[in-house]
Amino acid sequence: MIEVNNIYKSFGKKKVLNGVSFTAVKGEITCLVGVNGVGKTTILNAIMNLTPLKKGSILIDGKPLSVDSYNHIAFIPDAAIMLPNMTVQEAMDFMKDYYKTWNGNRAKEIVKFFRLNPSDRISNLSKGNQAKVNLLMGLALDVEYILMDEPFSGIDIFTREQITEVFSSRLVEDRGVLITTHEIQDIEHLIDRVILLDNGVVYKDFNAEDMRETEGKSVVDVMREVYNG
Amino acid sequence: MSHSVKSFIKLTSFELERISKVFFGLIGFTLISNLIGYIFPILRFNQDIEEYMISQNISVEMAHDALGPFSFDRVLNSGWIAFPIVIGVTSIGLYALFTWYREWFGKNTFAYRLFMLPVPRTQVFFSKLVTIYIGIYSLIAVQMLSVFGGYQLTNWLIADAVMDPNPLISLIHSNFLFAYLFPVDTGLYFTINLIGLTGILVVFTIILLERSYALKGFGLGLMYAGFVIVLGILPHFIGEFAGNRYLLFYSELMIITYILLALASIGSIIWSRHLINRKITI
Numbered sequence: 001m002i003e004v005n006n007i008y009k010s011f012g013k014k015k016v017l018n019g020v021s022f023t024a025v026k027g028e029i030t031c032l033v034g035v036n037g038v039g040k041t042t043i044l045n046a047i048m049n050l051t052p053l054k055k056g057s058i059l060i061d062g063k064p065l066s067v068d069s070y071n072h073i074a075f076i077p078d079a080a081i082m083l084p085n086m087t088v089q090e091a092m093d094f095m096k097d098y099y100k101t102w103n104g105n106r107a108k109e110i111v112k113f114f115r116l117n118p119s120d121r122i123s124n125l126s127k128g129n130q131a132k133v134n135l136l137m138g139l140a141l142d143v144e145y146i147l148m149d150e151p152f153s154g155i156d157i158f159t160r161e162q163i164t165e166v167f168s169s170r171l172v173e174d175r176g177v178l179i180t181t182h183e184i185q186d187i188e189h190l191i192d193r194v195i196l197l198d199n200g201v202v203y204k205d206f207n208a209e210d211m212r213e214t215e216g217k218s219v220v221d222v223m224r225e226v227y228n229g
Numbered sequence: 230m231s232h233s234v235k236s237f238i239k240l241t242s243f244e245l246e247r248i249s250k251v252f253f254g255l256i257g258f259t260l261i262s263n264l265i266g267y268i269f270p271i272l273r274f275n276q277d278i279e280e281y282m283i284s285q286n287i288s289v290e291m292a293h294d295a296l297g298p299f300s301f302d303r304v305l306n307s308g309w310i311a312f313p314i315v316i317g318v319t320s321i322g323l324y325a326l327f328t329w330y331r332e333w334f335g336k337n338t339f340a341y342r343l344f345m346l347p348v349p350r351t352q353v354f355f356s357k358l359v360t361i362y363i364g365i366y367s368l369i370a371v372q373m374l375s376v377f378g379g380y381q382l383t384n385w386l387i388a389d390a391v392m393d394p395n396p397l398i399s400l401i402h403s404n405f406l407f408a409y410l411f412p413v414d415t416g417l418y419f420t421i422n423l424i425g426l427t428g429i430l431v432v433f434t435i436i437l438l439e440r441s442y443a444l445k446g447f448g449l450g451l452m453y454a455g456f457v458i459v460l461g462i463l464p465h466f467i468g469e470f471a472g473n474r475y476l477l478f479y480s481e482l483m484i485i486t487y488i489l490l491a492l493a494s495i496g497s498i499i500w501s502r503h504l505i506n507r508k509i510t511i
Binding site: 045048049050051052067068070071075077079080081082083084094097098099100101122123137 | 236239243247335336337338339341342344345346347348349350441507508509510511
C-alpha cells in the first residue's frame with residue numbers, strides 16, 4: 001500500500017499541498033483528480049522522492065522512501081525522460097542494466113502491443129509514440145505500484161484508446177496504479193477509487209462504482225459539482 | 230564485484246559515453262593544433278635563416294650563429310599549443326555545469342530517470358565527478374604525449390648543431406603554462422589537484438543548491454564559494470594578522486591550506502549528498 005500521510009508542500013509563498021492524506025492499494029486503479037495546479041503531479045513527484053516535502057510522510061508497504069523503493073514502484077511522468085539520441089532498444093538495454101525488476105519478456109510484449117520499432121530513435125518518435133515508450137519503461141518493470149502522470153496528455157484518440165487498453169490488460173493486473181488525468185472519461189469505467197483534490201487537501205475520497213450505484217453519479221458529475229460550485 | 234560497484238562503473242561508463250563526442254573532438258583538436266604548432270615554427274625558423282642568409286649574403290653556419298639555436302620553447306609558447314589547452318580547460322569547466330543542467334534542460338528531462346534509478350544518488354554525483362577527472366587526465370596525457378612526440382619531431386627536423394641543447398623537462402619546468410599542466414614538483418602537483426578538486430566540488434554544490442532552492446540556492450552557493458575562497462587564502466594572511474610575516478614556515482602554511490581545502494571538499498560532498506538525497510527538485 002502507498003500511504004500518503006498529511007503532506008505539506010509550498011512553492012515560494014504558494015501553499016500547494018496543505019495536509020494531503022490518502023492511500024493507494026495493490027490491485028486497484030486510484031485516480032487523483034483536480035483542476036490544474038492543485039498539486040497532482042507534485043504528489044506523484046513526492047512519492048518518488050523527486051521533490052522535498054515541508055511536512056508529512058510517505059510509506060511504501062509500510063517502509064519510508066529509500067533507494068529500494070524504486071524496485072517496488074515505477075513512475076511514468078508526463079514528459080519524455082529517456083535520452084533523445086537513444087533508440088527504443090538502447091533505452092530498454094539501459095533499463096535492463098540498472099533495474100533488477102526489468103522484465104524482458106514483458107518489454108517485448110509491450111513493444112509488440114504498441115507496435116513500436118526498437119531501432120527507432122526516441123527523438124524521431126511522435127508525441128504519442130514517446131508516451132508509449134514512457135509506458136514501456138514503466139510497465140516492463142516487475143513492480144507492485146505504477147504511478148502515471150497524465151498519460152493521455154496531447155495524444156491522439158487512437159493512441160489514447162490503445163493506452164486505455166493497457167489498464168484493462170494483464171500488464172497492469174494485480175498492481176496498484178495511481179494515475180492523474182484530465183481525460184477522466186477515457187478511463188472512468190476502469191477506475192476503482194477517486195481522490196478529489198481541492199485547495200491543497202483531499203476534498204473527497206470515494207469508490208467510483210459505489211458512487212455510480214448509490215448516487216447515480218459519474219466521476220465527472222462529482223467533479224462538476226465540486227469545481228463548478 | 231558488489232552490485233553497488235558494478236552500478237557505479239556502469240553509470241560512469243554511461244557518462245563517459247555521453248561526453249565521448251566532445252571529448253574526442255577536444256583530443257582531435259589538440260593533436261591537429263599541436264601538429265601545426267610543431268611544424269610551423271620550424272618552417273618559420275628555416276625561412277628566417279634563409280632570408281637572413283640572402284639579405285646578409287652569408288653562409289648557413291653564419292646565419293645560425295647570428296640568429297641563435299632553435300629552442301623548443303618557441304613551440305611551447307606558440308598559440309597552436311596554448312590555445313587547445315585553454316579550450317580544454319574552458320570546456321572541462323563548462324562541462325562541470327553542463328553535466329548537471331542538461332539533465333533538466335536537455336531535450337528530454339533525463340533527471341527523472343537518473344534520480345529514479347535504484348542506485349544511491351551519490352553514485353550519480355561521483356560518476357559525474359569521475360567522468361570529469363577522466364576527461365582532465367586524459368587531455369593532460371594526450372597533451373603530454375603530444376609534447377614529447379613534438380619534441381622528437383623537432384629534433385628530427387632540425388639539425389643537432391642548430392637545436393637548443395636544453396632538455397625538454399627543463400623547458401617544461403620554465404614554461405608558465407606547462408609548469409602547471411605537468412608539475413614536476415610534488416607539492417605543486419598536489420596543490421593544483423587539490424584546488425581543482427575543491428573547485429569542481431564547490432561548483433557541484435552551487436548547482437545542487439540552485440536545483441534545490443532556485444535563486445535563493447544560487448545566492449547561498451555563491452556565498453559558500455566565497456567562504457571556501459577565503460578559507461583557502463586565509464592561512465597566507467595569518468602572519469600579517471599576527472604581525473609576524475615569518476610566523477609559519479612555507480611548508481606549515483601549505484599543510485594548513487591543504488587541510489582547509491580538504492575540509493572544504495569533504496564539506497561540499499556531505500552537503501551535496503544531503504541535497505541530492507533530500508532537497509533536489511525535478
